[in-house]
Amino acid sequence: MTAETATPLAAAAVIDAFSRxxxxxxxxxxxxxxxxxxxxxxxxxxxxxxxxxxxxxFGLSLDLxxxxxxxxxxxxxxxxxxxxxxxxLLAAHGWGEPITGxxxxxLAAAAVxxxxxxxxxxxxxxxxxxLTLVVATMLYEAANKATPITGGADGLGGMDVWPxxxxxxxxFGKVAYWYCGAALFASWIVARNIVxxxxxxxxxxIRENERRMHAIGSPVFWRRLAIYTIAAGMAGVAGALIAQxxxxxxxGVLSFDRSGAVLxxxxxxxxxxxxxxxxxxxxxMILQDQFAEVxxxxxxxxxxxxxxxxxxFAPGGAFGFADRLIRRLRRxxx
Amino acid sequence: xxxAFAAAVSILFHGLAFAMVLYLVSVGLSxxxxxxxxxxxxxxxxxxxxxxxxxxxxSRVGVPFAPAIAGGVLAAMIASVPLERWxxxxxxxxxxxxxxxxxIGLAFMSVAAAKFVWGPLAQPFHPPxxxxxxxxxxxxxxxxxxxxxxxxxxVLVTALWLGLERTRFGAQIRAAVDNRxxxxxxxxxxxxxxxxxxxxxxGLAALGGSLGAEILAIEPGYxxxxxxxxxxxxxxxxxxxxxxxxxxxxxLGVADTGFKxxxxxxxxxxxxxxxxxxxLWRPRGLFGHA
Amino acid sequence: MSEAALxxxxxxxxxxxxxxxxxxxxRLEPGARHALIGPNGAGKTTFxxxxxxxxxxxxxxxxxxxxxITRLAQAQRVKRGLVRxxxxxxxxxxxSVLENVTLAVGERHGVGGDMLRPSGSRRAVxxxxxxxxxxxxIADEALRPVKELAYGxxxxxxxxxxxxxxxxxxxxxxxxxxxxSAESGTIIEMIERLPTGIAVLIIEHDMDLxxxxxxxITVMVQGAVLVEGxxxxxxxxxxVRQVYLGEREPA
Numbered sequence: 027m028t029a030e031t032a033t034p035l036a037a038a039a040v041i042d043a044f045s046r047x048x049x050x051x052x053x054x055x056x057x058x059x060x061x062x063x064x065x066x067x068x069x070x071x072x073x074x075x076x077x078x079x080x081x082x083x084f085g086l087s088l089d090l091x092x093x094x095x096x097x098x099x100x101x102x103x104x105x106x107x108x109x110x111x112x113x114x115l116l117a118a119h120g121w122g123e124p125i126t127g128x129x130x131x132x133l134a135a136a137a138v139x140x141x142x143x144x145x146x147x148x149x150x151x152x153x154x155x156x157l158t159l160v161v162a163t164m165l166y167e168a169a170n171k172a173t174p175i176t177g178g179a180d181g182l183g184g185m186d187v188w189p190x191x192x193x194x195x196x197x198f199g200k201v202a203y204w205y206c207g208a209a210l211f212a213s214w215i216v217a218r219n220i221v222x223x224x225x226x227x228x229x230x231x232i233r234e235n236e237r238r239m240h241a242i243g244s245p246v247f248w249r250r251l252a253i254y255t256i257a258a259g260m261a262g263v264a265g266a267l268i269a270q271x272x273x274x275x276x277x278g279v280l281s282f283d284r285s286g287a288v289l290x291x292x293x294x295x296x297x298x299x300x301x302x303x304x305x306x307x308x309x310x311m312i313l314q315d316q317f318a319e320v321x322x323x324x325x326x327x328x329x330x331x332x333x334x335x336x337x338x339f340a341p342g343g344a345f346g347f348a349d350r351l352i353r354r355l356r357r358x359x360x
Numbered sequence: 361x362x363x364a365f366a367a368a369v370s371i372l373f374h375g376l377a378f379a380m381v382l383y384l385v386s387v388g389l390s391x392x393x394x395x396x397x398x399x400x401x402x403x404x405x406x407x408x409x410x411x412x413x414x415x416x417x418x419s420r421v422g423v424p425f426a427p428a429i430a431g432g433v434l435a436a437m438i439a440s441v442p443l444e445r446w447x448x449x450x451x452x453x454x455x456x457x458x459x460x461x462x463x464i465g466l467a468f469m470s471v472a473a474a475k476f477v478w479g480p481l482a483q484p485f486h487p488p489x490x491x492x493x494x495x496x497x498x499x500x501x502x503x504x505x506x507x508x509x510x511x512x513x514x515v516l517v518t519a520l521w522l523g524l525e526r527t528r529f530g531a532q533i534r535a536a537v538d539n540r541x542x543x544x545x546x547x548x549x550x551x552x553x554x555x556x557x558x559x560x561x562x563g564l565a566a567l568g569g570s571l572g573a574e575i576l577a578i579e580p581g582y583x584x585x586x587x588x589x590x591x592x593x594x595x596x597x598x599x600x601x602x603x604x605x606x607x608x609x610x611x612l613g614v615a616d617t618g619f620k621x622x623x624x625x626x627x628x629x630x631x632x633x634x635x636x637x638x639x640l641w642r643p644r645g646l647f648g649h650a
Numbered sequence: 651m652s653e654a655a656l657x658x659x660x661x662x663x664x665x666x667x668x669x670x671x672x673x674x675x676x677r678l679e680p681g682a683r684h685a686l687i688g689p690n691g692a693g694k695t696t697f698x699x700x701x702x703x704x705x706x707x708x709x710x711x712x713x714x715x716x717x718x719i720t721r722l723a724q725a726q727r728v729k730r731g732l733v734r735x736x737x738x739x740x741x742x743x744x745x746s747v748l749e750n751v752t753l754a755v756g757e758r759h760g761v762g763g764d765m766l767r768p769s770g771s772r773r774a775v776x777x778x779x780x781x782x783x784x785x786x787x788i789a790d791e792a793l794r795p796v797k798e799l800a801y802g803x804x805x806x807x808x809x810x811x812x813x814x815x816x817x818x819x820x821x822x823x824x825x826x827x828x829x830x831s832a833e834s835g836t837i838i839e840m841i842e843r844l845p846t847g848i849a850v851l852i853i854e855h856d857m858d859l860x861x862x863x864x865x866x867i868t869v870m871v872q873g874a875v876l877v878e879g880x881x882x883x884x885x886x887x888x889x890v891r892q893v894y895l896g897e898r899e900p901a
Contacts, residue, residue, distance in 0.1 A: 040792050041780055044748055045770035098457050145636055149643040151456065152399055152599060156591035157639060163588055164632040171625055224756050224772065225765040231753050234742040241702070241740070242754040242815060243728035244762055252763075282584070286464065293461060324476065330468025337462045338450065 048222035057304045061207055065200075073199030073271075078308055079206035080267035083213055085292045085303025087260035090217060092289075093298030094226065095253050096233030097147070098155055100285050101162030102261060104142070105135040107280030109262025111169065114182045114275035122188035128209065128266050135262020136255050138165075143254035147247060159282070166280040181276035185269070195271065202271040209267055213260055220256070221300055229253055233298075290333060296345030305344045369500070371618045377506040379613025380513025381575050384568025385586075386593040386605050387520065388561020394537045394600015396554050398448060399456055402463040403565060404583030404590055405470040406436045410566020411578035412474065415483040425488040429570050436566030437559045444558040452554075467583045474580040482577035505574060512571065516564075517606060524602055533557055537600040589616075592635050596645050604647030653716045655680045655849035656732070656819045661700055661710035670696045671707065672874035678819065682849045685864035687857075689893060693873035694853045695737060698821050702734050703727050714819065728757075731818030735808045737827055737853075743797040747788060747807050750796055751779040754814035782810045786840055802833025809840055820844070822852045826859060838862070861885070869893065 064075055084106055091097045109131035116127045146157040169176045176182055193201045220226045232239050232246055239246050269275045278284060287310070295306025317328050340347050389403040414432035417423040423431065447466075451459050486492075487505045495504040524530035532553055536543040544550050569578070576586060593612055597604030612631065619630045638646070656678040663671040670693050678684055686694050699705040701712055703724035712720045719727050742750050756762050756775050770776075783789040786806045791799055796807060805825060812820060825841060826834040841863060844850055854860050860867065861881050868878040869890055877887055884890055 037780055037784070037789070040748065040789075041773065041776050043793060044746075044752075044776055045773060048768040048770050092457070098460055100460070145640050149639055152393055152591065153595040153639060153643060153645070155399065155456075155460065156588070156595045157636065159588050159591065160632045160635055164629055167627050167629045167632070171627060171629070219768075220765050222768040222770070223765045224761050224767075224769040225763050227749070227753060227769050228757070228762050230745065231742050234744055235740055237704075238736075238740045238742065240704075240724045241728060241734060241736070242811065243725045243757045245725055249763065252765075289461075297457075324472045326468045327472030327476075330465040330470075330472065333461055333465030333468065334447075337458050337465065338447075341458065 054301075057301065058211065065203060069198070072203040076199050076202035076206040076271050077268065078311060079203070079210050080264050080271070081288070081291070081311075082303045082307045083206075083210045083267070084261055084264035084288050085295070085307050086210075086213065086217055086300075087257040087264065088288055088292050089297060089300065089302055090220070090257040090260070091254055092292065093300075093302065094221060094233065095229045095250055097250060097254065099158040100155055100282070100289070101158035101160070102257075102288060103280050103282070103284035104158075104162035104165050105139055105258035105261035106265035106284060106288075107162075107165060107169070108138045109135040109265030110269040110275045110279040111176060111182065111265075112262070113266035114185055114269040115175070117185040117187050117270065117273075118182060120186075122186045124187060124190040124205065124270050127187075127270060128263055131266035131269075132259040132262045135265070136259030139258020139261075140251065140255040143251045143258070147250050147254060159285075162280060162282070162285055166277065166282075169277055169280055176275075176277075179277060181274060183274060185273045185275075187270050187273055199271070206267050206271065209263060213263060217260070218300060220253075225249065225252070230298075290329060292343075293333070293336060294343050296343035299345045302343060302345060309344070366500075367621070371621055372614060373502055373510075374506065375614030375617035376610070377509045377513075377613075378575055378617055379609045380509050381568050381572030382589060382593050382613055383606055383609035384513065384516065384572070385565045386568075386590045386597075386609060387602060388558075388564045389590055390594045390597060390599055390601060390605045391533065391537075392554075392558055392561050393594060395533060395557050396448075396452055398452060399459040400448070400463050401460060401587060401591075402466040402470065402583060403561075404569075404587055405467055406440065406562040406565040407569030407572075407576075407586075408470070408474065408578060408582035409439065409569070410436045410563075411485075411569040411573045411582070412478060412483060413566075414570035415485055415573060415578055416478075418486065419484050425491070429567065432570040433563045433566045437563040440559045440562035441555060444555050448558070449554075467587075470583060471580050474582075478580070480580060482579040483573065485573040485578065487574070509571060509575075516567070520564075520602055529553075529556070592631075594645075596635060596638055598645030598647035601645070601647040604645055607646060653680075654678055654713070655682065655715060656701065656851070657713040658701065659711045659713070661697070661707050661712065663696070663700060663705060663707045663709075670873050671700055671710075672872070674710070674870075674873075674875055676868065676875065678849050678851055679866075680849050681846050682851070683863055683865045684849070684851045685860045685867045686851060686853045686870060687855070687860055687867060688870035688876070691872075692870040694870055695823055696873070697870070698734055698823055698853065702732060702821065728815060731816065732821075733812045733815045733817035733819070734821040735812050735823055735825060737823040739801070739804045739808055741796045741804065741807055741811065744795055746793050747783065747796055747799065747810075748776070748779055748792040750807055751782055751810045751814045752776055754811045755779045755782075758815050779810075779814060782814055785813075786810050787836065800833065802829040802837065805829055805837055806840065809837070813844075817848055819849045820851070822850065824853055824855065826854070826856060 065072065068075065088102050091099065112134040113127045113131040116130060121127065142161045146154060146161065149157060170178055187195060189195070190201065190205050195201050228239065228244055228249055231244070232249060236246060265279055268279070291306040291310040292302050293306065294309050295302030295304065314325065317325050336343065342349065385404065385407045389400060392398055392400055410432035413435045414428045417428040417431050418425065451462060491505045491508050493504050494501040495507055497507060524534065532543065532548045535546070536548060536550055536553060576582065589612065593605050593608045596611070597606070597608035615634065616628065616631050619626065623630065654677045658674055658676045661671055661674040662669070674697065686697070688694055696705065700707050703722060707720070711718055714727065714730055714732055719730065742753070752775055755778050756772065759775055761772060761775065780789060780792060783792055786809060788803055788806050788810065791803065796804060799807070809825065822841065826837050829837060838859060841852070852863060864881060866879070867881055867884045869876040869884060871893055876893065877884065877889060
């Protein structure tokens, strides 16, 4: 049997199709349209909206390591909290310029990510999972005990955040909303770029079959460490945003609750799709709002139940659900 | 000098008691992780369940100590069977993430359920008069109950080792941990084995939780609050091993007690740092499989 | 004596009390067509794992074109041209055929770590990957996910990925294993048409394949080399016959 030779035209078509995957799809504009729209439709909820935007960024950073590199972590709040405390400490000790504060927080969080990742990523499975928890818990303990610096259990107050680019942070959250939105947008561009780059594709390879990646000459450890560091920096930005827009940093930014919550938010939306956080974060916050109304003490029960149900019946979250729906509709259409 | 010696003895003693509790709870997790490759973050729930049942039997129903503890263990073992067969089994061999999420979800649910049924406060735990007070061991006095804890822990550990080394059940577990497919082709009924091993592990956890209620208080958040310690014992000890977690529990129990006594301002910080160092040196744990 | 493409000296490894590799001395000449045969459990795949760096030996040396690579990580050995395929297909099942090969070619070109430009912009890499698919006759399924392909064609993708790494030494671990005989013809043909510059070591159980492809055969038993030589010698060797007692004898 001779090898089939596809015509040059067919070859070019395939190569073209393959090379175009990263082109912007019109649906990718939806989140930004919604973001702008929400500003006009919900003028009373802008402060909350800013929180949601910052949390989406947090979820996006987790998606990079969980959804793309396949690193399961229970301690992502470590980087979020580091960013929050660094930004908070800067503002509390005389340097309240927000954007530089963001950058310093990102660098600090990335540094923590690099150092912890260099240790943690040498392990795998349960050990890796446990070590991510250990790192976050260590930082929590440190923040808890270092009361003179962090304010301990009372939290860090006395933050004086200066106006950003001339805009003073107002009581309605207008400036905070656009500030967080801009940070999210910039980070999204970075994330999207990474995901579609050869580096990003190699992360997908690492997640799909790590053994094979070693066998094609990929420096697996360094690639994972790189994305871990970048994601840590992004999570730090998210933490800093929360700190700056609320002018307060509590211990909760480093807690297991925070790590668990962002994990759940991402799962609800769907991991590895880049937009999972955009869906999962608002979904979670709406659910939390609704359940807290009905039964505030037992929120834990309901979110636990939702988690179990999602894992068993709706793996892949909202995106996975949409995938199956589309497939079923396509089959019916035939 | 005498003070330092007395302090050291105290730390060793209380650390040992703590270690026994940690080991009893964690050994089941090590076995199921090594056997089924299943990440069960809800393992602590069985320890708490054992504690809740035992303390309720003792304080509300007036059941004496030993039967109450047995009741807790039995309840946990019975509850574990449908959980393993209907829920966990679906996720064997699946993505680690799914297992993590499922078991965390279950842990969350149990925390809320416990708070609903028993309230937010720690359950009262009163050992029987025979095990209360102080006992003289050699040159000084020690709390009786903790001495009992250490003694029974030692007995149980020995029984476990013998059980694993000498019985057919134990041999099957060891074989299946080493190579599941091979064990299946030799005729081991891995399905039944898993259920039994899981029940055994859950029972042991319940035993640890109920006996150890004096050290680790039985409260709604038990499973999640102490999760990190159980995970440390299992990871440092080595998955699938029975002896590894024992030494890891000893290290963790004594070190934690020591650090909390000598450097209370730092809390558990040094424990975590030590864990990082140990796993940096031995990523598979001290006794882990290659 | 000219430099071997691949050589091991005294390679040994133990799993506890079990010696899975027992003092193996092995030479693979440049441009070789060499087969490694032996009964199940003889340690053939273990040998490949040791040579490629997936396992660490307890003793011995591994030399690639005269350089000692015993301490090198797996990925670094690949960069030097030591490439393997897996006995059970180890591909990126959720990704397309073209992407599987593109990843390999991209790594070889050294652009795997590029974070800035989209992977689609590297058309030279993609074109090279596609050309490989054409050579192996699987270009028509370039954009389909690997898991949707027939198993025999998946094995071809394995070979495409291996070739995409521009190997100097190619270790094929049972390339036709699990492939229905209707499809294995293509695989055998592809192996026969491999560039003569590549030194090829095949692990195989199928004796027809071995005697058709190999110019030299090494027989392994219980982690050690039993005998080595050209096919006719091996076929006539009574020890080999004894080892395969009960198995189909070569014609």
